[in-house]
Amino acid sequence: MTMNFTVYNLETAPEESKPALNGLKEAFGIVPNVAGAMAESPVLLNSLAALFKNVHGGSFTEHQIQVLLLTNAVTNAAEWAVGFHSFLALQQGIPATDVEKIRNGGLPADASDAALSRLARTLISSKGRIAESDVEQFLQAGFDKRHLLEVVAVVAASTITNYTVSVTRPPLESPFDQHAWVKG
Template sequence: MERFPVHTIESAPEASKTALGDVQARFGTIPNLAGAMATSPLLIQSFVGIFDKVHGGPFTEPEIQTVLLTDAVTNASAWAVALHTALGLQAGLEQAEVQAIRSGRSPSGAKLGALSTLARTLIEKRGRLDEQDIEQFLAAGFGKDLLLGVITIVAASTITNYTGSVANPPLEERLKPYAWNG
């Protein structure tokens, strides 16, 4: 399948340029996936908005990366698995935690394990959690507000996971050590 273009700020549609510049300011570069997203101003603008909400919310960066990596694995998005492996390790996740998630398991720690399990369950059950799913998450010390907050992170990752699967951007050189084949 032919890849979508990976835009730079100069090559992006006019309505995507500001959002792409925002991505570059946050990451120091434009990830190939964001460059592909820029083909659609609606998509790149939505991504930047939800990205800001997720990373400005109540979860720590290791918690966010746990959910994002879990979602990438659950959605079988190889590009996103590589990115969130790198970002998760950078955020302080242990190698064993990252490896567990990449293997389709939850980390062994109570909080990260509960986050990972909830994220995977939300995707697998298409949001139809039962009481046991909810109680397991709450029993790990999270509140109902944070359970709903995880939905926001899952929504953000769905944007990147689906875009990665559809646009199939090339993996950046710095992410190749974290390549994932499912």
């Protein structure tokens, strides 16, 4: 049995989900389809919105956050999220060659971006059980313990999105179609 999920908008969403959808619309200029699908559960959507606000108000630049979010989407094979974050990564000035490297499971050329991407991928693939050598490699790239823990927060935010994508399968919005991705 296939379960279809409604992709709500600002008019049709449950009342408890509307404030979070409004906040996401302010951030992106649209209500992302995955957020519209999340609106079915105000608990899920409001949890993501709070975490999203904290992540984007932390010590990472938007460029760095997009490196992390794109890496996480690829690592979790979340097709919608890969398309969406490929678009946002390019908007944040991440070179197209680096976006393609991440989309193909590789690392960006920039050493700092590569350290972020490597740590995020390792956190996800090891289910959070990283080795001391992973921590040391990340710290030697110029990051500190605060950054290490913020990567955990970014991974948590993207895991909510990536898992919701897997469960609800929202359509990719037309502005992101050229960045569509299929695990392969």
